[in-house]
Every structure is written in structure tokens, then in C-alpha cells.
Amino acid sequence: xxxxxxxxxxxxxxxxxxxxxxxxxxxxxxxxxxxxxxxxxxxxxxxxxxxxxxxxxxxxxxxxxxxxxxxxxxxxxxxxxxxxxxxxxxxxxxxxxxxxxxxxxxxxxxx
Amino acid sequence: xxxxxxxxxxxxxxxxxxxxxxxxxxxxxxxxxxxxxxxxxxxxxxxxxxxxxxxxxxxxxxxxxxxxxxxxxxxxxxxxxxxxxxxxxxxxxxxxxxxxxxxxxxxxxxxxxx
Numbered sequence: 001x002x003x004x005x006x007x008x009x010x011x012x013x014x015x016x017x018x019x020x021x022x023x024x025x026x027x028x029x030x031x032x033x034x035x036x037x038x039x040x041x042x043x044x045x046x047x048x049x050x051x052x053x054x055x056x057x058x059x060x061x062x063x064x065x066x067x068x069x070x071x072x073x074x075x076x077x078x079x080x081x082x083x084x085x086x087x088x089x090x091x092x093x094x095x096x097x098x099x100x101x102x103x104x105x106x107x108x109x110x111x
Numbered sequence: 112x113x114x115x116x117x118x119x120x121x122x123x124x125x126x127x128x129x130x131x132x133x134x135x136x137x138x139x140x141x142x143x144x145x146x147x148x149x150x151x152x153x154x155x156x157x158x159x160x161x162x163x164x165x166x167x168x169x170x171x172x173x174x175x176x177x178x179x180x181x182x183x184x185x186x187x188x189x190x191x192x193x194x195x196x197x198x199x200x201x202x203x204x205x206x207x208x209x210x211x212x213x214x215x216x217x218x219x220x221x222x223x224x225x
Contacts (some may be wrong), residue, residue: 043216044201049213101154
């Protein structure tokens, strides 16, 4: 079946650098995407979302890019901080009742 | 504002024992409700969702069940736990406004079956 997946299981960056977390999706019918951040032992928290009629959306220190041609989604975090260390999930709305989540990427910020 | 609660936060149960995890939402009416399971270091697996009282959809066949006795209450149950039921259980809610979009997650319950 169609699914969402992530390219890298673990990403290690230096504090202050920019981070880019990638996600590939295969369901061309998906029209809404979300990035979640999950800290250890906690539930996922919403970071930013984007609809399929957009290519880019910016938040505070975060930017999501959507490339529908190659079915690729990315999350960019500017000036990565130690508090950004977490597992990041992309999720898509395929038209079903619930979101479909990717397997996650662990971001490790080195001081 | 809306809040979502889950309890207990952690639970250790022997194999074959029953299970009851509770989730409640405050500050909204007629939410869509979801139960997910997350194995260690893995993604989220949708178990059940509900669009209304008494309406439960199961995503994965298993020995778990869900019930929604009240509008903002969602319960995950099992009559006999298996070792493979260990994991992090997350409840989530979303607005019931057509196609579901953002989901808001609770703090989770860490279940260990011994």
C-alpha cells in the first residue's frame, strides 16, 4: 500500500547549524501534511503543516517545503538548538479518517 | 482551550491480565478520537478511531478493543494482555470538520507487559 517514509533514521547536527529532515510520500491523493516533534516519553507535538496547494510555509525557525512533483516533504530548522533534539515525524492526510505517519527521524544536536 | 488527558502514565501488567486505558478531552465537543501504539524507536500505528459515541473503527486486528461511552471519553481495553502489547499508547483528538487534519496528542501511557 501507499505510505509515508523518511530518508534518514538519525540526523546529527551542531548547535547553531541548520537542520533538514526529509520525508517521501507515495500517495498522490494526499492534500495535507504535518510535521510533529516528539520528545522522549512524551506525545507528539504539532510543529507546522502545509496543504498541497502550497510549496512552502514558514513558522518560527521552521520551514516546510513540499515538492509534489517528486512527492517529497522537508522540514528545515534554522539555528538548531539543544531543545530541538527529538524525533520528528511527517504525517499525511490521505483522505481517510486518520493521518498516516512516517517512521520518524531522530535529530541529535551536538553542543 | 482544549486539553487531553491520559492515565495512567505508566503501567506494568502480567501477561494474561486485563487492560483499561482512559483518555478524556476537555474544551471541545464531538471530537474525533484516536488510539495509537508506538513501539520503542518506531513510528505511530493507528489502532482505533471514533467519530462519535459508540462509533469505533478498528485499523488493525488484535486482542485490543476500544469504546467511547461518552462524547469526550475514549477507552482502550484488553481482556488478556500479550507480551507484544507492550508499548507507548497515545490518544489523540481532532476537530470533526470534514476531513481530519491536525491531531492533538495526549501525554501517552507506557505499558510494559511481563
